[in-house]
Amino acid sequence: MEEKHVNKSALLVEKEDWKKRQRNNRLKKILTISSPIFVLLLWEILSRTAIIDPRFFPPPTVILSTLYDMAASGELLEHVKISLYRILGGFLLGVIPAIALGLLIGMYSPFRHFFQPLIMALMPIPTLAMLPIIIIIFGIGEFSKIATIAISVFFPVVINTAAGVMNIDKIYTDVARNYGASPRNFFFKIALPGSLPVMLEGIQMGQAIALLTIVAAEMLGANSGIGYLIWMNYKAFLLPQMYVGLVLISFFGYLFSLVIRGLQSKLVPWK
Secondary structure: HHHHHHHHHHHHHHHHHHHHHHHHHHHHHHHHHHHHHHHHHHHHHHHOHHHHOOOOOOOHHHHHHHHHHHHOOHHHHHHHHHHHHHHHHHHHHHHHHHHHHHHHHHHHHHHHHHHHHHHHHHHOOOOHHHHHHHHHOOOOOOHHHHHHHHHHHHHHHHHHHHEEEEOOHHHHHHHHOOOOOOOHHHHHHHHHHHHHHHHHHHHHHHHHHHHHHHHHHHHHHOOOOOOHHHHHHHOOOOOOHHHHHHHHHHHHHHHOOOOOOOOHHHOOOOO
C-alpha cells in the first residue's frame, strides 16, 4: 500500500511538472508574438495621431497596403527574384569552400599555419570596401554581386568551422587514431559531425551578413533587387515603398534564420 501511495504521489508530481512546463511554453509563445504586435500597434497609433511624422514613418497599414499593390502589379516579384538569386548563389559559393577549408584548418596544423594569417588579415576588411576590386576582376554583371556576398559569408563560416573542429573533445580523436581511422573516416565521422554545432552558428551568422551585403551592394551598383528598390524609393521620397523593401529584408532574414535553426535541430538534436 505504501509503495502504491509513493508511486501515485510521484505521478502527481510529474503531472504537475508537465502542466507547469506547458504553461511556461504557452507564456513564451504569447510573449514572442505579442512584442512585434505591440510595436506595430504603437507605431500605427503614433503615426495616425501625428505624434510621429507620418511622412517619414507611415502607418504599418499603409505599408502593407503598398506591399499588396506592388505585389499585385508584379513589380515586387521581379526585385525579390533577382535578390534571392544573388543571395542564394553567393551564400552557396561562400559556404561550401568555407566549410571545406575550415575542416582542413581544424584538422591539419600545416593548413592552419598557412591559411590562418591570411584569414586574420583579410577578415577585418569590410566586404563593401573590396567592391571596387571585385568589379575590376568580375565586371559589373551579376557575378560581381554574387562574389561580394560569397566573400562576406566566407569568413564567419570558415572561422567557426575551424573552431568547431579544434574544440572536439580530445578523447574522440585519440580513439580514432588508436583504432587506425583513415583520413576519410576521420573527416566524415569525427571532424564534420563534431564541428557541426559551431559551424551552423557560423552559417547562421553568414546568412545575416549575406542580407546586409546584398542590400548595400544593390544600393551601390545595381538596377534591380530589394536594395535597389529601397534606395530608389528613398531618393524619390516614396517612403511607403521604401519601407516595403525593409519589410521584405526583415521577413527573409527571419525565414532564413528559422530554416537554419530547423536544420540545426535535425543535424545536431543533442544541442
